[in-house]
Amino acid sequence: MTILRLAFKxxxxxxxxxxxxxxxxxxxxxxxxxxxxxxxxxNKQAEEAMVAAEVAGGHFQHPAYDPYDPxxxxxxxxxxxxxxxxxxxxxxxxxxxxIQGTIYPGGRLFTVRVKGIDPGQTVVNIPTSFLSAAPAGDxxxxxxxxxxxxxxxxxxxxxxxxxxxxxxGTFDAREATVVEVMKTSVQTIDSGQIWMxxxxxREMTGLAGEATFVVLAQNAAxxxxxxxxxxxxxxxxxxxxxVRAMVESKxxxxxxxxxxxxxxxxxxxxxxxxxxxxxxxxxxxxxxxxGFTRGKVIGLFTLEGMLNGVLAALVxxxxxxxLLSWMAxxxxxxxxxxxxxxxxxxxxxxxxxxxxxxAGTTALVLLVTTIxxxxxxxxxxxxxxxxxLRGRMT
Amino acid sequence: xxxxxxxxxxDLKKIYAMGPHKLExxxxxxxxxxxxxxxxxxGPSGSGKTTLLNIIxxxxxxxxxxxxxxxxxxxxLTHKEAARLRNRHIGFIFQTFNLLPVYSVYENxxxxxxxxxxxxxxxxxxxxxxxxxxxxxxxxxxxxAQLSGGQSQRVAIARAIVKEPDIVLADEPTANLDAENxxxxxxxxxxxxxxxGTTFIFATHDPKVMQYLRRKITLVDGRVTADEAMDGRxxxxxxxxxxxxx
Numbered sequence: 001m002t003i004l005r006l007a008f009k010x011x012x013x014x015x016x017x018x019x020x021x022x023x024x025x026x027x028x029x030x031x032x033x034x035x036x037x038x039x040x041x042x043n044k045q046a047e048e049a050m051v052a053a054e055v056a057g058g059h060f061q062h063p064a065y066d067p068y069d070p071x072x073x074x075x076x077x078x079x080x081x082x083x084x085x086x087x088x089x090x091x092x093x094x095x096x097x098x099i100q101g102t103i104y105p106g107g108r109l110f111t112v113r114v115k116g117i118d119p120g121q122t123v124v125n126i127p128t129s130f131l132s133a134a135p136a137g138d139x140x141x142x143x144x145x146x147x148x149x150x151x152x153x154x155x156x157x158x159x160x161x162x163x164x165x166x167x168x169g170t171f172d173a174r175e176a177t178v179v180e181v182m183k184t185s186v187q188t189i190d191s192g193q194i195w196m197x198x199x200x201x202r203e204m205t206g207l208a209g210e211a212t213f214v215v216l217a218q219n220a221a222x223x224x225x226x227x228x229x230x231x232x233x234x235x236x237x238x239x240x241x242x243v244r245a246m247v248e249s250k251x252x253x254x255x256x257x258x259x260x261x262x263x264x265x266x267x268x269x270x271x272x273x274x275x276x277x278x279x280x281x282x283x284x285x286x287x288x289x290x291g292f293t294r295g296k297v298i299g300l301f302t303l304e305g306m307l308n309g310v311l312a313a314l315v316x317x318x319x320x321x322x323l324l325s326w327m328a329x330x331x332x333x334x335x336x337x338x339x340x341x342x343x344x345x346x347x348x349x350x351x352x353x354x355x356x357x358x359a360g361t362t363a364l365v366l367l368v369t370t371i372x373x374x375x376x377x378x379x380x381x382x383x384x385x386x387x388x389l390r391g392r393m394t
Numbered sequence: 395x396x397x398x399x400x401x402x403x404x405d406l407k408k409i410y411a412m413g414p415h416k417l418e419x420x421x422x423x424x425x426x427x428x429x430x431x432x433x434x435x436x437g438p439s440g441s442g443k444t445t446l447l448n449i450i451x452x453x454x455x456x457x458x459x460x461x462x463x464x465x466x467x468x469x470x471l472t473h474k475e476a477a478r479l480r481n482r483h484i485g486f487i488f489q490t491f492n493l494l495p496v497y498s499v500y501e502n503x504x505x506x507x508x509x510x511x512x513x514x515x516x517x518x519x520x521x522x523x524x525x526x527x528x529x530x531x532x533x534x535x536x537x538x539a540q541l542s543g544g545q546s547q548r549v550a551i552a553r554a555i556v557k558e559p560d561i562v563l564a565d566e567p568t569a570n571l572d573a574e575n576x577x578x579x580x581x582x583x584x585x586x587x588x589x590x591g592t593t594f595i596f597a598t599h600d601p602k603v604m605q606y607l608r609r610k611i612t613l614v615d616g617r618v619t620a621d622e623a624m625d626g627r628x629x630x631x632x633x634x635x636x637x638x639x640x
Contacts, residue, residue, distance in 0.1 A: 002508045013496025286492040289453060290553075291481025291509045293474050385453040389488065 003296060007303035011311070014276075018308070021268050025312030025365070028265035030320040033361050035254050035261075037324065037351035038332060044352050045185075047240050052125040053186040055239045056094075057216035060084055060223075060231040065098075065212050073100045073113070074165075077210045081229030084214045092220035094123035095211035097201050103176070103194065105152045105160040112148075113193040114164060116201030123217045126189060130180035131197045140176040140200060145190025149181045156181050162194075167206035174204070262365065265312075266372045273305050273376040284380060285388030298377045305373020309366045327351055398465075399426040400560055400593055401450055405459035408445050408616075419445040421616035422459065427595060429560070432587045433609035434596040442616040443597035444565055450595065451484050451563045452476040464560060481509050485554030485592075489566035491546040493538040499525070499549050500534040506557045524556040528582055544575030548582065555586055561593045562586075568600050580606045 011018050065076035080088065080095050087093035094117060101114040119131035131141050139159060149155060156178050163173040176196070184190055202208050214231070216222060225233065277284075284297050292300075331348030406423040409416050420442045427433060435443040448454040449461050452468050453476075461468040464483045471479065480486075485506075493502050503524055507517045525531040528548035538546055547567060554562050564583070568576035584606055587594050596603055604610060604624075612620040 005508075009496055009501075282490070282492060283494060286488075286494065288477065289451070289480060289486045289488075289492075290506055291477050293477040295473075296477075386448050389453070389492070 003300050003303055007300055007307055010300070011304050011307050017272060018311070021272055021308050022311045022315050024268045025265040025308055025369070026316035026320070028261040029312055029316035029361065029365060030324065031261045032258050032365070033316075033320065033353060033358060034324060034327065034351060035257050036357050036361065037328070037353040038349055039254050040354065040357060041328075041350050041352040043244065045349060046243050049185045050188070050239060050243060051218070051236055053184055054124060054189050055215075055236045056123050057218040057220050058222065058233060058235040058238075059213045059215055060228050060233050061213040062211070063230055063232055065232075070100055070111075070113070073098055073212070077207055077212050078229075078231075079209050080211045080214060081223075081227070081231055083223040083227040083229075084231070085209075087216065087220055087223070088118070088214065091122060092217040094118055094121040094215045094217075095198060096213055096215060097198060097205070097207060097210060098212040099164055099201070099205055101162055101164040101194075103152065103160050103162050105154050105158065108152070110152055111192075114162070114201060115193055115195050116198035117195055118198050123215050124189075126184075126195065127180060127182050128195065130182075131195065133179050138174065140174055140196055140204075141179045142176045143180050143182060143195040144178055145182050145184050145187075145193075147187060147190045148193065149178075151191070154178050154181070164204065166204065172204065262368060265365070266368055269305055269308055269369055270372050270376065272308075273301065273373050276304070277301065277376050277379060281383070281388045282391045284383060285385050285390070288385040288388060294381055294383065297383075298374075298380050301377045301380065302370065302374045305377075306366065306370045308373070309369035313362055313366070324351065324353060328353065397429060399428050401425070401427040401461070401463050401595075403446075403450075403459065403461045406446070406449065406456050406461055407458040408442070408449065408454070409457040418616050420449075420456070423613075423616070423618055425611065425618065425621070427561075427593060429593055430587065430591045431609055432584060432594050432607060433611060434598055434603060434607040435611050435613055436599055436604060437613035437619075438599065440615075441613040443599075443613055445616075446613070447563050447565055447595065447597045450561070451486060452479050481506070482557070483560045485557065485559040485562040487547070487550050487554050487562060487564035487567045489569045491538070491543075491550045491570075493546055493549055493553075495538050497537075498534065499530060499536050499538070499541070502538065502549055503552045503556050506553060510557055520556050520558075521552075524552040527555065527586065528552045542575075543571050544578060547571060547575070547579050551579065551582060551586075555590070555592060558590065559592065561595065564594060564596045564598075566598055566600070567596065568598070568603055573602065576600070576602045 060081075062076045062078050064072055066072040077097060077099075084093055084095070088095050097116040099114050101112050103110050103112055117126070117128050117131075119128045121128055126143070128143065130143055133141060140162060142162075144152075144154060152160075154160065159175050159177045161173055162176040163171060165171055176194070182190075198211075202210065222233065287297055287300070288294070328351050331350040333348050403423050403425045406420050407418065408420040409418050423442070423446060435446055437443055445454065449456055449468055450463055452463065452471060455469050464479065466475070466479055468476070494505065497505065500521055503521045504517055507520060512520070522531060522534070525534055528551050530545060530548055530552065533541065533545065538549070541549065547570075562583070567583075568579060571579060580603060583594055586592055596607070598604070607624045610620070610622050610624050611618055612622075
């Protein structure tokens with residue numbers, strides 16, 4: 001208790017030097033928590049957006065379906081197993097048929113995935129209801145995402161030629177009309193693909209009653225694997241692990257930033273400690289003359305350094321909590337090129353600060369501060385009281 | 395029955411290695427000090443006064459010989475034991491006062507009691523009594539930077555005596571003070587010695603201090619060349635003039 005009291009008094013007695021250190025360290029606290037919170041928020045948002053728009057409660061996929069192999073699409077379809085069809089009828093699943101196609105907007109050629117989905121589905125958060133609006137004539141209503149629109153130069157109301165192969169391998173082509181350009185942060189339902197009514201696609205391809213995969217609603221009970229006719233279940237975790245791995249790979253920069261913030265703060269503490277030990281030798285001698293052991297002197301100086309961390313945590317809380325809370329509410333506007341990150345990022349990221357992040361960062365900073373504060377004090381272990389009283393270093 | 399001496403040194407030697415050379419700071423010092431002495435180690439610079447004081451204060455250890463302080467052999471004490479001895483039995487007064495700058499006068503004096511673990515009420519009583527002794531009770535809240543040299547040294551005296559030590563070691567306590575302040579300080583210490591029975595040992599070459607001593611030990615080149623009883627005339631005169639009260 002005595003040492004704590006003395007350390008606190010010494011720290012406050014050092015005046016401006018202490019507050020400069022505390023401010024620098026508090027900045028590190030806030031910036032570390034902010035940058036990590038941003039990454040966590042990004043991860044959380046990406047996951048939530050993916051779950052809402054694509055993954056839902058998981059997919060039952062046709063055994064031949066390989067989402068990373070476009071050539072597999074030719075064979076990756078089959079009749080929807082009964083148990084899944086029943087769920088679809090109950091509105092708890094949405095079958096999706098995927099084929100390879102080619103579009104010719106403005107005379108240019110794009111290879112796309114054509115996805116058929118029931119316009120009335122509510123399983124995934126895609127505005128498929130627009131597909132109910134039948135364009136004039138025999139044109140196919142098509143829904144595309146913003147990225148696809150940007151890539152092809154298409155906008156709502158535009159028509160283009162769609163070419164595909166039916167079940168017998170025969171090429172066919174027809175005019176399609178963009179009924180809506182949807183705004184989505186999930187690239188995997190947007191880039192390089194067009195959506196149309198499932199019934200229409202089945203009719204066009206001669207694949208009546210067939211699908212490539214079936215999306216389960218989040219609250220749907222998953223049928224037993226034996227009842228799924230050999231279709232393979234990919235859980236939401238299977239999808240999200242890819243996202244998590246991707247976010248993790250993008251976090252290297254954040255870790256470097258984390259280390260730089262921490263190193264800057266620790267440099268200030270280390271420098272202060274070294275200077276304090278040099279300048280306060282006579283004080284150390286006095287303390288020893290008054291009955292302090294070297295261990296206690298080391299403890300006192302280490303504690304003084306560590307208290308920088310404690311004060312910094314309090315100062316960081318004073319301005320960091322309002323600032324970071326505001327950031328969490330209003331979000332962080334992303335620059336345009338962030339769209340190429342490879343996973344769902346909205347226009348704004350809302351940082352997420354969990355208890356683990358705050359407590360973990362605080363504990364880490366305090367631990368590192370203590371170590372950095374202790375290292376220079378080891379010189380005191382060799383200090384003779386008589387030398388210290390004369391202002392010398394042994 | 396005679397009381398055992400508080401301090402006994404026997405063939406005490408302290409040799410410092412200075413590169414290839416050796417400097418003998420103490421060359422076989424045999425001395426003993428009884429309770430209540432008001433003694434001074436005098437001699438020119440480099441004669442070994444401070445070295446002897448440091449060994450008695452367990453801040454340093456002898457190279458040869460022995461020093462027994464309060465029944466404890468300094469040369470065998472661990473760091474912790476030496477710290478405990480200083481904390482409980484020895485008060486120090488330094489030439490440069492060595493007050494802790496961030497603490498108030500009160501806190502500087504209280505410091506020694508904190509280490510002893512005295513409860514707050516006891517600490518408060520003792521600190522105020524010590525400050526009364528040195529006539530600084532009204533400056534309890536001041537910081538050392540706000541005090542004159544004489545006041546600072548009086549705070550240092552209060553800090554040395556607040557724990558009622560058996561021995562107070564004062565290294566050139568008047569070196570940084572003018573004549574008037576020096577006499578004030580010395581009168582305060584003489585009064586403490588007389589009324590509390592605290593043993594005072596000075597290291598000094600200040601003639602003003604020597605006027606107050608009741609025992610003068612002269613050191614030259616690390617050897618005791620004279621050990622004389624003094625009459626402490628100035629002290630006696632000062633006491634009778636002030637009535638011996640603070």
